Structure formats: structure tokens, C-alpha cells
Amino acid sequence: AQKVTQAQTEISVVEKEDVTLDCVYETRDTTYYLFWYKQPPSGELVFLIRRNSFDEQNEISGRYSWNFQKSTSSFNFTITASQVVDSAVYFCALSEYTGANSKLTFGKGITLSVRP
Amino acid sequence: GAVVSQHPSWVICKSGTSVKIECRSLDFQATTMFWYRQFPKQSLMLMATSNEGSKATYEQGVEKDKFLINHASLTLSTLTVTSAHPEDSSFYICSARDWRQVTYGYTFGSGTRLTVV
Numbered sequence: 183a184q185k186v187t188q189a190q191t192e193i194s195v196v197e198k199e200d201v202t203l204d205c206v207y208e209t210r211d212t213t214y215y216l217f218w219y220k221q222p223p224s225g226e227l228v229f230l231i232r233r234n235s236f237d238e239q240n241e242i243s244g245r246y247s248w249n250f251q252k253s254t255s256s257f258n259f260t261i262t263a264s265q266v267v268d269s270a271v272y273f274c275a276l277s278e279y280t281g282a283n284s285k286l287t288f289g290k291g292i293t294l295s296v297r298p
Numbered sequence: 299g300a301v302v303s304q305h306p307s308w309v310i311c312k313s314g315t316s317v318k319i320e321c322r323s324l325d326f327q328a329t330t331m332f333w334y335r336q337f338p339k340q341s342l343m344l345m346a347t348s349n350e351g352s353k354a355t356y357e358q359g360v361e362k363d364k365f366l367i368n369h370a371s372l373t374l375s376t377l378t379v380t381s382a383h384p385e386d387s388s389f390y391i392c393s394a395r396d397w398r399q400v401t402y403g404y405t406f407g408s409g410t411r412l413t414v415v
Contacts, residue, residue, distance in 0.1 A: 215403075217403070217404075219406075224408075225389055225391075225408070225409045225411065226406070226407075226408040226409055227391065227406040227409075229403065229406075232403050273341065273342070277404075282329060282330055282349060283330055283347050283349070283355070285332060285344055285347060286332070286344075286393070286404055287344075288341045288342045289341065290340070290341045291340075291341050293339075
């Protein structure tokens with residue numbers, strides 16, 4: 183069975199600080215996808231990134247970067263120079279490649295508060 | 299990009315009544331629809347998975363007679379909460395995907411906040 187662990191529950195930083203959100207996953211499949219979503223107070227889920235299990239390259243998108251390490255089953259997310267607008271709940275999720283009904287399993291989420 | 303329209307965004311209903319939530323894929327075909335429930339300060343929990351034209355598959359512990367899912371077309375799925383009770387108050391989110399498009403991810407609706415009074 184697949185599982186996603188986000189051990190951090192709440193993180194509070196001051197604006198402009200860098201912050202890393204951890205994600206550890208478990209799966210028996212060799213083919214799978216990892217995701218990060220942002221959920222602001224309004225509730226909608228904002229897609230941030232999808233990474234397949236064969237692509238271990240780190241990715242950078244503006245102030246966001248992701249570090250995927252299969253050796254430690256981790257897919258960590260770093261926000262550089264955090265801003266107040268980054269305050270939200272962040273979810274890491276895993277999908278095993280099982281075809282039509284591949285479902286997303288979410289971690290418990292990390293509440294990030296960025297103070298001015 | 300892919301868009302899923304979910305309505306209503308919020309609803310208040312009386313205990314014992316039924317509420318229907320709709321999710322429409324606007325620019326792609328949703329071969330598979332997932333329905334999630336999220337209680338305050340908790341994660342998203344999958345309730346059921348449905349494929350167009352087929353009966354939904356419910357997760358363990360989810361009452362299929364209480365949460366009726368219809369996925370009659372490739373662009374529309376509905377979740378009906380029947381005989382709602384205060385404990386059904388939650389945030390419900392749908393997620394659609396076209397599994398034939400391997401490059402597609404999961405497109406989420408904006409969610410429905412249900413309050414049962």
C-alpha cells in the first residue's frame with residue numbers, strides 16, 4: 183500500500199526566510215508519480231509540480247525548488263525568500279501507476295505561516 | 299489547461315435533506331472522477347472513484363447509500379449526500395482525469411463547503 187508522510191505539521195517563518203517542507207513516501211511500485219499541492223485558505227488545491235519516478239532531476243521554478251531522492255524515498259520542497267502569500271497548507275501526494283483508477287494518496291499536510 | 303467546474307461552492311442545508319454537488323470537466327473528458335472529503339485541519343480522504351458509465355467504487359468505511367455518485371457522462375459527475383446530518387458537514391472536492399492521456403495529472407474542482415444545520 184502506498185503512504186505519504188509529512189512529519190512537519192506546522193511551520194512558521196519570517197518573510198524572506200527559506201523554508202523546506204519534507205515529504206517521505208512508501209510504495210512497492212517502480213513506476214509512480216509524486217505531486218505537491220498548495221491549499222490556500224479559500225480551499226482550492228493549486229497544483230505545483232508532478233514528478234515521475236524515473237526522473238530524479240531536481241526542479242526549480244522561480245522561488246520554488248524540489249529535491250527528489252529515490253534512495254531515501256523523499257521529495258522535499260523548498261521555498262526560497264518566502265513571502266506572506268506563501269502562507270497555506272501544502273500537501274505532498276503519491277500516485278502509483280495502476281491505470282485508469284490510479285488514485286492520489288495525500289500526506290497530512292503542512293501548514294506554513296509566513297509572518298511579515 | 300484542464301479545468302473542472304464544481305458547484306455549488308458552498309451550501310447550507312437542514313438535517314435530513316439531500317444535497318447534490320456537481321463537477322464538470324470543461325475542456326477534457328473525465329474518464330475517471332475521484333471524490334474527496336476534507337474535515338477542518340485534516341488531509342483529503344478519498345471517498346470513491348468512478349468511471350464514466352460504471353458504478354462507483356467506494357473506499358472502506360464510506361456508505362454508498364448515503365453518498366450517491368453518478369458519472370453518466372464524460373464531462374459530468376455528481377455526488378449526492380442523502381439525508382444529511384451535521385457530521386456530514388465537510389469540504390468536498392472532486393478530481394478528474396483522463397487516464398488515456400498519460401501526461402495529464404489530476405484536475406481538482408474548487409471544492410464545496412457543506413454545512414448541515
